[in-house]
Amino acid sequence: MLSRDSIIQEIQILEAIEKRKCERSLAEFVKLSWHIIEPSTKLIWNWHFDVICGYLEAVTSGKIKRLIINVPPGTAKSTLVSVCFPAWEWIHNPARRYLGITNEQGLALRDSLKAKTIIESQWFQSKWPIKFNPRQNEKILYQNVDTGFRQSLGITAGLTGKRGNCFAGNVKVLTETGLKYIKDVCIGESVWSINVLSGEKSLNKVRGTIRKKDCSVVEVFLNDGTSIECTPEHRFLTTTGMVRADELAVSTPLNVINVPDAYRIKTLITFDGKPLLVSRVIKSRHKVDTFCLDVANNHTLFVGKSKDSLIPVSNCLLLDDCHDSTQVESDLQRQTVLDAYDYKISTRLNDPDNDAIILIMQRLHFNDLTGHLLQKKHNKWVHVSIPMEYEGSQGFDAGRDIGRPELIYPRTKDGELLFPERFNRKTVNSLKEDLGEYGSSGQLQQRPVPKGGGILKEKWWLVWPDDKPLPMVEHLFCSWDTAYSEADLKNNAYSAMTMFGVFWHEQKQRYCLLMTKAWAGQVGFPDLRRKAKSIDEEEKLDCQLIEKKASGISLVQDLKQSGIKIRTYTPDRDKVARAYSVSSMLESGQVYIPNRKWAQKVIALVSQFPHGAPPSADFTDTITQALIYLRNSWWVSHKDDAINNDINDRHDEIAKQDIAWDMYEDELNIQRTNDRTAAYG
Structure with missing residues (x-):
């Protein structure tokens, strides 16, 4: 039988081993501290916990300065990132300062207090006796005696709208x-x-x-x-x-x-x-x-606006689900969050070159905070995306990103579930039914556009073969979506244009449509007018189609005075309804694009509608407008289409001699042919 001293010594050895394991591994720390914050919930460990912990450890070591993690709701993302990670880092550096930000301050406060509960527990204090500063020990902002602190904020509470403290x-x-x-x-x-x-x-x-x-x-x-x-x-x-x-x-x-x-x-x-x-x-x-x-x-x-929104300089920004899922479809509410990050939150690091920003969230919109940050050119973000169901591609490479090849992506079969012990097939199917196609693609699959595209899917567009001569077009026109008012420019709105040629397809024995040019830009009225006039002069268009709205009326009047043939369009339904109304035309294989990068980019943007970032909606408006025009002009039709009588002019049988191909982004040299067709240079 072991003596009392031997038992005590054995316990001390085991505690020392446990302490060392926790210090070396965030995953071990999570496992051993779980009972403190979730005493009534059994911890079911899953492979993605190891992945997230591995990437967070890379933040601590300095390998990663900017990290985005996208995972479905209910997969312990907040517990790992906003609760356990800060408490674990204080073991190594109690002077570390954290600013925890969520879409609502109560959520940030919840996670901050859970982290504090771990730190104040007997289990933690017996190993790492960190003490709090009694002069600053509030729920919203607490500080330890080593000057490390944790503050909790709602991202828009006091950062937007009316400003106070003046x-x-x-x-x-x-x-x-x-x-x-x-x-x-x-x-x-x-x-x-x-x-x-x-x-x-x-x-x-x-x-x-x-x-x-x-x-x-x-x-x-x-x-x-x-x-x-x-x-x-x-x-x-x-x-x-x-x-x-x-x-x-x-x-x-x-x-x-x-x-x-x-x-x-x-x-x-x-x-x-x-x-x-x-x-x-x-x-x-x-x-x-x-x-x-x-x-x-x-x-x-x-x-x-309040004490809760005071923002001190920190060493680590913890951004956790900064969007409210019930408001993210509002352009105003979504932009409010993006502006709060750009103009206030991003400046709150003590040492921007060496301090860290961690964003963990479920995807809600193509232009949510994740999409916004990934579009930035001068900030290198490490991105980890883990969908609920496997779709054939890995969402991270731990070997490349952090030198941890053992953190592998274990799923290999399409549809394989992320966390079947917690979210089985029946549960996932129920979630998909409740969330719908768009909600499921974002919140569950971490791609806020359904697979294959949104309303106007990428696969519906036909690519004109490179080895086949371009068709002779009988009608050439531009379709415009205009945005040049002061409010438009302030809201970063785009004007957009797509050019289409109508041609007779011998094999299909029907008229089809070929996109020949596309453009988008943020310009004022003078530049937009010059653009429209120059295109008309270069292409000798049959007409230019412009929506009869406030920002389009001036352009219509100006171009008409210049002798340019204009046709106006007055929609009788919203943007989404218009997209659905022409979807059957696109799906039936009547619309072609050239095999060029600019065209691929345009249809990628259109496929993201109505959740895509600008100029997705702007290009979509030009295309739906064009298809409605052609359908109601009897050029292109489909038996399932309803007729919109806003545009009811029949087409003129005008053959075009040639077409200039303008690249949306990767411009190419233009060559013209003499056989009533055009070719790429």
Whole structure:
């Protein structure tokens, strides 16, 4: 029988082994800490857990700086990334700082508190005794004694819409050269600021200035006679934390900071070494313009509507399902999230070259945050995509990405499930039925366009053979979707054009359609007008087809005055309905494209409609408009098509002598032939 001392020694050895295993492996840490956060749920380990943990370990080692992981909902992605990973990293570096961001702050707060639960547990503390700073130990923002912290935010709460935390223009701020009215501070100047977590004071450059007109303000009076006008939601740094201006109580002491030269700043922090007390707060009867500064590498000057949206500089951004699945179809709501990332979130790293950003989410839209980031040219993102059902291709290469070839993709058969112990075939089929085709392709399969395309599928387009002479066309026209108003340009809208030729197909004994040119761009009216005129002069078009909407009327009138033949189109249904109305024409094999990269790109964009990024919808509009025009002009028809009487002109029997082929992206030299056809150079 082992003695008591031997048993204790054996336990200590086992605990040391367990500690070492956890330190070396995030996967082991997850397995051994699972009971703390999910005491009533048995852990069923799956191969994708190892993959995700392996990529996260590569973030810790510095091999990866930007990581995107797309996996279906319910597969423990938040538990791995937003709960266990930060707690595990604090073992190695307790000074690590995290900013956790989700589509709604409550979700970020949930995961942050779960991570804190692990850290505060007896199991964790017995191995890695990390202590929290009692001066900053709130749910939303907690800090340890090594200055590491975790803050939780909703991505749009306080980052979009009306901006708060602003001062009236007569408030002075402390700059490098002395006190200066905030309204007069310019980008590039240096201002004094403080890191509220560490107390460190420093001069930092102003990166941006924000001005809002006619704002309601409150006036805060202090016991030294100072009065400060600011927006009600502005936060003052008190001795007990940050407090809204309109919630400051009488006798509330403001924090006191000493800085070089003993400047006195009439703002949320004072510098003369004496405590200041709030004497009263009143709502101003007048409205004023307010100002706010965005300061580089700073933990104090913020832009937001509430304390929950204050954004400190961090070492790691954890972005977890930043889109609300119920609102992602709204262009406005989706763009709000993208703008929040581009203009605020992406700047919140202490060292952008070495710190990390991790995005984990289910795909919801072609132009969701994943799609948006992957389109960027100068940021290299490592992308891991793991669908619910195997579709014949791997979504990652761990050997190439992180030097871990043992993290293999185990599925080899089409339709093989990701996590059959949790999501069996019956469950998956039920989910697919509930989510529908688009929801399933995004949330389950991580490709937010159904396989083969959306409404107008890629496989329906026929490619004209390279070894076959191009057909003689009898009718040549352009179809336009215009966007050149101030609102269009502000929203990054595209104008788009596709050119089609109608020809008689001898084998099919019917008229068919060949796309001959395509263009899209973000231009104003003068450039768009010049484009339309130059195309008409070069091609001698039979007509140009333009939708009769607000942004198209001016172009119609201008081109008609120039003698150009215009036909207008007034749709009687929305974009999606128009796409469905012409889908049978495309499916029946009546529409051809040339075997060129630009054409492939155009149909790829069209296949993504209605979920594709611009100019997907713009090109789709030109094509549906063109097909409706031809169908109602009796050029091209299908027995299943309904007739739209907006365009009912019969075609003119006009043969075109030649066609110039304009490449959408990869332009080629043009050669013309004399046999009423055209050839590629």
